[in-house]
Amino acid sequence: MVHISRICFRKYGNFMDNLRLYVRGGIGGMALPRLGGHGGNGGDVWVVATKNMTLKKVKDKYPLKRFLGGPGGNSSVRALKGERGKDKEISAPVGITVTTDDGSILGELNAEGDRVLVAKGGNGGTPYSALLPKKGQAKHIRLDLKLIADLGLVGFPNAGKSSLLTALSSATPQIASYAFTTLRPEIGKLMYPDYKQISLADLPGLIEGAHINKGMGHKFLKHVERTQQLLFVVDVSGFQLASKTPFRSAFEAVQLLTKELELYKEELVSKPALLAVNKMDLPDAEDKLEELKVQLQNPEGN
CATH class of the missing domain: 2.70.210.12 (GTP1/OBG domain)
Structure with a gap:
């Protein structure tokens, strides 16, 4: 560990x-x-x-x-x-x-x-x-x-990026159960026991259509360009931005995040990326995680 x-x-x-x-x-x-x-x-x-x-x-x-x-x-x-x-x-x-x-x-x-x-x-x-x-x-x-960071957190609003920061550091970003709580980037450093440091950027949440400048749009996406690696943060239960927008499963969230990055600038999808599945303390989270694993292993079958 x-x-x-x-x-x-x-x-x-x-x-x-x-x-x-x-x-x-x-x-x-x-x-x-x-x-x-x-x-x-x-x-x-x-x-x-x-x-x-x-x-x-x-x-x-x-x-x-x-x-x-x-x-x-x-x-x-x-x-x-x-x-x-x-x-x-x-x-x-x-x-x-x-x-x-x-x-x-x-x-x-x-x-x-x-x-x-x-x-x-x-x-x-x-x-x-x-x-x-x-x-x-x-x-x-x-x-x-354009912020330069080793790791950039990417996710839809309310995916839990700010909560993840709180768990990793003593940062106290605004956290709430409504969608847009991070309105401007935060950047800081994490230090390992061997004194190696990495910089990590918490970036405002994407929405569908961000590549055509909807919502935070380019204001967010341009900061992704100079991060060395991406960390996708996804709610295991999926999300719904508003009552008039469709519900998206966790697998659909991964697909949409990738799509927004690719449509903004194709080379962004070639960056190394990790997936953090969040909110695993919710009911039925383990079942939904297993379903997500199957979907990720066989994306064409969905």
């Missing part, structure tokens, strides 16, 4: 997983009209993965959400080559995909220290540009956070 230490999960207060920013590279410096020379290039704007950073911290520290590279220095009698403008760095959490407004990917921050150039500074003036400098690139960018 593997024993796991009880370690608190870190909760994301006012959790944010996307942020839109305005960035502009610095303008280049002027060349000296009388003697020529070269103006300094404007500073670039970078997004840099930084430890213990969150998107909420970025928003709170920079409420205007504007980041400008420094201007290049002008050419002068004492220095015909103007100084380069100062770069501007935007600290961001690990796990960020940086995109433009039209969805073009500029880069990803997968490890601390990773850097993405988001706005290049303008060139300084030269005799070949009539001594006039160039403006820096200007655009809106989006920082899109």
Whole structure:
């Protein structure tokens, strides 16, 4: 039997997983009209993965959400080559995909220290540009956070994911008998006796149609992309989301969860996965578990 230490999960207060920013590279410096020379290039704007950073911290520290590279220095009698403008760095959490407004990917921050150039500074003036400098690139960018975890809990609402967290750790997520109790991800670490640590993410419950952005939709599914392994949590008795929706057995729940992941992004179904059958203390749970085992061994016969 593997024993796991009880370690608190870190909760994301006012959790944010996307942020839109305005960035502009610095303008280049002027060349000296009388003697020529070269103006300094404007500073670039970078997004840099930084430890213990969150998107909420970025928003709170920079409420205007504007980041400008420094201007290049002008050419002068004492220095015909103007100084380069100062770069501007935007600290961001690990796990960020940086995109433009039209969805073009500029880069990803997968490890601390990773850097993405988001706005290049303008060139300084030269005799070949009539001594006039160039403006820096200007655009809106989006920082899109996808949680990175060793294990991600996947299940329909009220499947018992939060209860499982409580059993594994000293976390105290909200638990109730109604469907949507987890509205934002939680991520933390479990430590084994040999001090090996794994990170585990409790993610909001899926619903049918999530791949087309129903319910939490893409807000949930994008976090599944960077988990190394999935843990499907299924109620042995099945579930019914609402009185107007059909009842789904435990086997149907497994099929539907797999389907939602595949329809969102096909490669997600190639991730290693485990199945946790929950609520085994309910009446007839053992019989339903045996039925589920038979169905899983012969899925085509159902």
